[in-house]
Amino acid sequence: MTIKKKAPGIPTVDKVRLVAEWLLEKKAADLVAFDVSRLCTVTEAMIVATAANVRQAQALADHVLARCGEEQVPFLGMDGFKTGQWILVDLNDVLVHIFQEDARQFYNIEGLWAEGAPIALPDAAKVPAGTPL
Structure with missing residues (x-):
């Protein structure tokens, strides 16, 4: 039995870049x-x-959820919204982790998945937290 992880339509890498653009829209x-x-x-992808x-x-x-609705990108669920320290948005083939800076350092998701291949994002994505835009 094969489990289908990805909805048809948009390739995963393109979806990652699209969602990154949405996140950048809200700084x-x-x-x-x-x-x-x-x-x-x-x-x-993450x-x-x-x-x-x-x-x-x-x-x-x-914003990610609203844009998913506008662009007809499947959304499976969200966790952590109420506390806002670590919000996980499940877009099926792409998981979006939104952290407060201290929680991001503590959970070290990048370290846990360090063997994953990096996906190139726009240069604006590299702006450090706390930098005025």
Whole structure:
């Protein structure tokens, strides 16, 4: 039995870049993305972003969901919205991790998935947290 992880339509790498653009629209910082398709059975790629505070983290998650609706990108679920320290948005083949800076350092998602291949994102994605845009 084969489990289908990806909805038809948009290639995963293109979806990652599209979602990264959405996150940048709301001033997410320190975006990184990596392909974990050879390491993980539940998703193909991950995006990690930093929010300046709880309100921004929630706004980022809300914006991703709104844009998914507009662009007809499948959305499976979200966790952590209420506390806003680490919000996980499940877009099926792409998982979006939105962290407060201290939570991002503590959980070290990039370190856990370091064997994943980096996915190139726009230069604006590299703006560090706390930098005025």
